[in-house]
Amino acid sequence: DAGITQSPRYKITETGRQVTLMCHQTWSHSYMFWYRQDLGHGLRLIYYSAAADITDKGEVPDGYVVxxxxxxxxxxxxxxxxxxxxxxxxxxxxxxxxEKLFFGSGTQLSVL
Amino acid sequence: QQQVKQSPQSLIVQKGGISIINCAYENTAFDYFPWYQQFPGKGPALLIAIRPDVSEKKEGRFTISFNKSAKQFSLHIMDSQPGDSATYFCAAFWTGTASKLTFGTGTRLQVTL
Known part of the structure; x- marks a missing residue:
């Protein structure tokens, strides 16, 4: 039972580069979400999807594409x-x- | 605009003590209030949740108290244990709209021996 997996676990990149973070779930869940976690801000929703080919903006979508x-x-x-x-x-x-959210283990991204 | 305000930011409790984390919300349309627990290096996991038709829900040592008129809810951890040391997030959700769970800013709990 793999559940929900994210890759890579850690990523270092440079300003201006394109980066793609991957997310895969094995449950055939309809809804999927991307959050970012920052100290003092908690978890903020970037984008979400209700089904294949259906996506919508969250709280902080600027600079991201899904x-x-x-x-x-x-x-x-x-x-x-x-x-x-x-x-x-x-x-x-x-x-x-x-319904209950199931989270992956996260990707720690550093942009230098 | 922070729709769910959580306090304190950090909390230190002795083993066996009671940990209390508070949250307040603004949107009266919210109708589902979960708490998530996050250990270092892991993603958050659902701990316990409540709907506003009840004032309290208990699961083991964890209790949610809900005050609809004050628009506040809190998590109580009885007989706190070192294994409870984690970050706790309250959240609020409006089931009548698109699926966007709004999280509080988190409370880092440390339970000392």
Whole structure:
């Protein structure tokens, strides 16, 4: 039972580079989410998806792009990384709207 | 705009003591209030949740108290143990809208021996 997996676990990149964080879930959950976690801000929603090919903005979407061509995958792309995007990124999924969220172990991203 | 305000930011409790974390919300449409527990290097995991039709929910040593009129809810950890040392997030959700769970800023709990 793999659950929800994120890769890479750690990533260091430079300002201006494109970076893609991967998220894969094996439960066929309908909903998937991307959060960033920063000290003093808690968990803030970047983007979410209700199903394949359906995505919507969260609280802090600027500078990020998502896609969901398959139910099980929900990659997050930073088109041109900035230092303010240094953070820990968590992917999560839920079976249906309003149900328990299952989180991955996170990707720690540093933008130099 | 912080829709869910959480306090304290950090908390140190002795083993066997009671840990209390408080949250306040603004949007009266919220109708589901979960608490998530996060250990270092891990993602958050659902600990306990409550809906506003009850004032209290207890699961083992963990209790949520809910005050609808004050728009506040709190997590009580009875007989706190070193293994409870983690970061705790309260959250709020409106089931009538798109699926966006709003989190508090987190409380880092340390339980000392």
């Amino acid at each position: 896609s969901r061509s398959k139910t099980e995958n929900f990659p997050l792309t930073l088109e041109s990384a900035t230092r303010s995007q240094t953070s820990v990124y968590f992917c999560a999924s839920s079976r249906q709207k309003g």
